[in-house]
Amino acid sequence: MSFGESAAVFKARAKDIGLSDASFAKLEGEGLTTMASFAFCCHFNPSASDEKPLVELVTKVLGAPPSLKEMSCFRRLFAEAYATVASDIRAQVEMTDESAVKKLAPADRAERLREQQGRLAGLVLKGHHEPGDSLVDRAVGIYEADRLQYIEWQHAVSRQHELMSGLKKDQSLALDSSGALKMQTKVAVQTCDVSSDMFVRYALVRRGLALEQANILAFKLHDELLEKYMHYRMMEPPPSYARVCLKQIEQADKQFFLLLAEHTRDGIKVKAGKRPCDEAFKTVLSSAEFLAMLHPRPLAVHAGGSGNADEEKGPPLKRPRKGPGKGKGKGGAKGSANGRVPAELLAMGCVSATPKGHALCFDYSLGKCTRTAKHQRCERGLHLCAVKNCHRGHAAKDCPNKAVGAADEAILDPEPAGDNDRPDNSSCFPPEPPLKVAKLGDPVAPGMQFSTVAVFRNLRSPLHQDSFNSSVPNIIAPLSHFQGGEVFVEHPDGQDSEVLEGTTHAGFRLNVSESCWAFDAKHCKRLKPAIGRMNRACPGCASHEPWGLTATNEWSTAQEAAHPTPLCHALCDVFEHVAHQRQQPLGAAQPVLARAHRQPRGRLRPQVVSEYASVVSCTLPHLPSLNGKRCLTRSLPKVPAGSKLLRAENRGDKGVFCVFGVFRDFVEFVEEASRLFHPFDSLAQLPDYLTRSLFEQLVSSPTDLCKARLLKMQRWRDRAKELEPFEAKLREAMHPQVRQVLAGKRLCLLEEMAKDIQWPDTELFAEIRSGFRLVGCLKPSGVFRVGGALGALSEDELMQQSAVRKADLLSKIAQAKVDENAQQLFDVTMEEAKQKHWLEGPYTPQEVDQMFQRWLPVRRFAVVQRGKLRPIDDFKESLVNIACSTSEKIVLQALDHIIWSLTVLAHFYRDRGAVDFTLSSGERLVGHVHKEWAMVKATVPLEVATLDLKSAYKQLALHPLDYDKSVVTLKDPSSGSVTCFLMRTLPFGALASVHHFLRVSFLLHAIGCSFGVSWAAYCDDFPMVSHATVSTSTAATIKAFLKMVGFSFAPEKCTDFSQQVDVLGVTLDVSDSACGLVKIRNKQSRCEELAEALKTALEAKALVPCELPSFIGKLQYADAQIWGRVDHTSRLPAQLALT
Template identity: 25%
Template sequence: MAVECDNQHKHDPYLVYQTGRQWRFSTAEEAEYTPQLCQEVSQLLAATAGLPSPLEPPAGPRAVWPQPRGCHKLIPEFLEFRTEAPLDRPFKEFTSGLGGSSGRFGVYRTPTEFIDCALKLSHPFDTQHCVPDAVKRNIFRRLTEGPSAFAEERLRLYNRLNQMEKELRYEEARLHSTLPDHTREAIKGKNLLLWAQLLKETKFPDEGVFDLMMGVDLVGKPDKSPLFETKESPATSTPELLLESASWRRERLKGRDPHEKDPEATWQLWDCTLKDRGDGFLTGPFYDEDEVKTHLGVDEFVCSRRFVIEQGTPERPKLRPIDNYKEGGVNEAYHSLEKLALFDVNWMTAMATYIARVSDGTGRFFSAREKFCAESYTLLGKLRSPSGRGEHWIWKKRIVKFHFQQSRYDWGLSRSILHLSWTLIGMVSGCFYDDFPLLEIQSSAKLVSESFEHLLRKIGWRYSNDPAKTSPFSESFDLLGIRLNAGDISNGVVVLQNKASRLEKMKDTFIRMALNGEWNMRQLQSLQGQVNFALGSTSGRALKMLQRALGSFIRNPEDRSSSDFQALCEFGIRLIDECKPRVFGCRGPEQPVLIFTDAAYEKGVAAYGVVVLDPFTSSKLVAGGRIPTRLVDFWKLESPEQVIAQAEAFAVVLARESFRSLIHGRRTIYFIDNEGAREVLIN
């Protein structure tokens, strides 16, 4: 297909310029595909795939540009859609795939209508991490009935669980006897019928969760769970192709040793694997592939590579083995249907701030953490022997935990336990992987902990008694690397900060590297991972520049001098020393401050404008001016032709600095009309 340009549009000048160490060509930024070319490619693909032709566009209005990842638009771009062009207000006409009219017109709001909508908004922090109704009821009963709200119910539950276990023990034994050996071994000790009966009585929404304990397919297309939103990711392979490629995948894995230059890590991985075998998670080792095929009774099998990462502190190092199921090809043959929602730090913070908002100052909420192990199914993992002789030993993994795309099964099991904690025990709790953080009034803290542990024991779920993992109730506790102070929740205050041990570990690493004047890639990558984990919307972005500096150093280490390395270490130490706790005052105005910013760049001059609206104080503020020429010249060093995105971001940064006394401790929503600047500010 060859078509010459009709010259009916403006052609930007051809430019070649340097940014940093790279050359950039204007043609790369101006490339566009015409509707005719797109239509022709679609027709050819449809014919090849045996799809009907011509392909019809989907019915209904289509987005003008993709929705931002992770959230919906606070205010839709259009007020309404019409089939005729309006005469009294601005609009946008949608075109068909061939460039003609589609007969649909998006009608914009007037400025006044847009402001009226904005003034009615709630902040996403208060709406996107909503506290479930079941938890709200538990909080309400605590605040209105006091510590005795659930005491009698928990005592009755204690006796009832004991009785149900006795009544179902013979049926439970009969069920286990009918299962295959590998399934029976994996669910040994589980009281599945008791667990299923409790879920039925409490109306757990996912009725198919019981079937997960019988074993599931790790490839193919599963049934959709009602626990999660829909996000379809089709498989890129098939189970048949996965098995056909298994032999050469195994050979490829043999040549990829993640710890080839780190013998200590190889021994650490070996010790972790032996521990997993002792805990019943693994079977093996098998010394050759024929032995595996004989054991499984199959002609072919799929392997995945295992490696270890180091977490924790120098005083209490924590080794975590990871099984790379993506590399083994298992994820490629799985058709995912769910968007997993993690009850992470943001969710727990939303729950804590909700309590702080509705509490009247009576009763003190404290915190603790429980842990249990979510267990499931079978895969095979390949591990190099630490003997140094180059053998590759294979282990059969009976129980898979959260390391792969199909972990939605483990999430379903975890959610079922969380559901029982809400409905049977009245807990104010969350769930992240296998951690169960909870908030409780001091006087009933011991009873709620014992009730939850008794529930786990009766349904057969193991939980950790390690003091390092099961913290006693206290005013502050560590939650996923964040220390949450709950002592002042009843006074409307929630305090969050990075764990002191995490910051100290990172600082110590920088100090040691600076003193030695040497570094290795594994050390820098581990440090970058720690910094990444210390960033978040609740823990703050104070270390964001350190994250970028580490990433830049890791990408081009050969171009870095010793002075660059010393500067990086000094920069990291200074930023870590400046980290401060984040204090959330939850009794202030709920209406957010609205800040509208805009910028312009014409004929070498950049300007900005800011409008601030505060519904609580009825404040209306306006600011504007020129951006300093020396700053614009600095932006041009990286992008000589386009600086509007930088100018738009500058307007937001300036507004935050200029009106910080107004927005301090307040919810704030920024409206910006430049997508590039918006993405940069979010990241």
């Protein structure tokens, strides 16, 4: 709650100012209990000279004329109330994410605590139970933001904790939302202790009290949530399940507030006397998503320790053993039967040690051991047969019990048996293709030669390229029934598309589950996941627990069958696939790594640019010379100096196997970074209707695009004829002056076209028909950004000052000197009145007095631009502009839209491929650039043209209620008398005129885009972009559309489509657009003007004060064309140095 809405703050300020209790009681009797209600109880401005309204209010409240002291107190109280409410409104309008949390007033804070203590009689709000000021302020900030946020346990501090630990102020330099550098101060409170159950209970009680004081959630409901947490905490878990720990409760607490936030998306502020959080509390409390977080969890498989629930440990599950065990503890082990065995012996069914753990010599089993043996033992092991369960005095190769055909079955093993000193990418396969597996290729590709046969099960791989494969195509065929598993092969002529890491790739999607395919492995490809059979055979465990029930009346095989390894792998594959679809990164299991005392390796999110340009592996006779960062000090064959040693493995007599990461140089890194996807490539700053227009131009052929424009234009022309009776009836209902200004406008047709594109500004057409207002609070259109400014005067206050303001302005105009432009200005004004009928007149001030009881003159003056005189009406001087309030901020991005459209069209016309645009609603526009554009792309570039509306403001009418506030007044040079004219159209110089006209301009822009035209709107200037093949159609479509709805454009200002055009103060050169290049530079005339101004200033070593604004404006404009958005930031060091 803001200061203006607090009754406690109002009462405290009234007493501090000196208002008596009796006077304040009379204020409360009238219902004036807050700053806001008192500030808006009468039409009085503290800065006004006449305080009659305030005196009348005080007299009415007290029932008698106030004394000097009472009047002084009321005057001060009203001024504070007015300033407080104005500050609250400004803070709400200008609030950003960087705005500091507003603190409660001490009176309001004490009142809330006092009221809460009176309601909660059984709870003493002292010590550990009193919430801290920072906690209450944060809760109130959440309520003011109207969006539910989570308050962490450790931040729910007590008032006692704040007093004992104190506050820490951290100052730092930071950039605000506008790019300015500012000093930022953050007040940090030390977190409270939540390590035990009692501390957690205290913290949650304080959080519940703070949420109730902020009017977010009732304390009774929050206490019910706390009791549920403690119930699950103290509940005994089932066997083999861990007790619910505090960490699990904290996760459940976060899940509860997440679900509560989803149920209160419309806001958390009180509506109709009810709290939205209270209404949704019971639903969330009983939801399955929340309760599932509080259920006891199974103990970890290999968790050791005491089984403390807080550490999430438990007794290990029983697993079948694969051997007799070591038996002697540390240092007593002799060997393992599961040691690493060469592939030749493994194919014979050999092991590495005897059942008693004695190591065996592999060379002897292969018949090639040359070492000295004593008592059938050499330095490598026993000279016995290595075949399992044999171990006699002969070599394994001569053993009659050796396995036959083991190599044929090895290809189906889930894990490779050995690398056999082969490359890493082939070590997972047997040494040579077995004959029975090789025969599988005969029915698929008879007569095909191949060197490798691989059998995959649910293989997935990222986009990669096998550059070192032979030119023989790869054959891929299904061996079972499954779904999915497509292979995406990138190709520029492909009809399919895939979005990988934000980049759209064109290619072919091969459905392997239905048929066989052949493709070139040197193209980039990606394997997608498949769904195969769900059942799995026993992996061949040595032993199982006996079938039956245990002493605890549980199945003996339940624990070992709870989560078999294949099932775990399958579940992980599903979760990984879903996470990839939702673009959520997968990290390591932090609790498991922490329990194993291992530091997590790798990165949580992938690198934008890979760290190394390539990874090279080689075998060296010894470890190379490295520096302190494990980088090469001298170059090696194929490995440059400075490369980093990633891994080294000693392979005995063969040397040291080393893997090096080769870094990129600066140029290579920049080139790689320039090829990455950039957020600007997502067209996020373009409106949806312009994005749709670009998409339509790309996926349609030139003939289809022109035909679609003609058909749509003909449809609206037919509809215009049908609406003629309605148009005539609508014009008859208009005010005569408004009807005269809007002659020729088809408003019914324009309104239907706006509904066809679902234009959000539905109130625009009613305002066009009645005329636009110049004062008051302008209605939000839903087209512009939220922002704006508050007016300093209301309409009534403006007209109350009209008499004084009128006399001052008429006197100023009568005493003004006649300059060289006075006669031409008067002639132009007479032409507007007699020929164009934009004004009505001339009249004398006395005649205007007879028309209006109160009226405001608007002084007209002349501004000469490029040799042309432009009349300007000064509505700021007449105070009309400060009586206008807006709730929207207008940002013109016409040049950005044009440049963006040019770059998009140039890119796709040149490179073609798949088109994938995402709208603000999440809808995706997917297609391919039409092939006909490729036939003209090399010879015909893009072109640009401009179109200007003729007397844009004068095509819209002014509301009759504002005729008395827009009386154009100037001096007749011939007679020297003051002459007045009544304004009938939108005036040039009024703040409201800009807002009203841009609403119409943006509507015309959106409807034009629906015809498949790429153009932009900058007030009355409309630059257009088109391919030269359809430029004639583009220009004809826009001009026909404007004529159809009745808006006039200036033919003499329109430029034809060409490759170099001056538009919006810059020169666009698209002559090289076929090469993907768009050139932008300042206009030559502006450069010459700026050069002349700089030369004059440097020669004179001085600046004329009256010419300084124009000089700085030209300099900043030219500077912004070079630096763009960096312009403001680049000037910060100079500004800081000057200050």
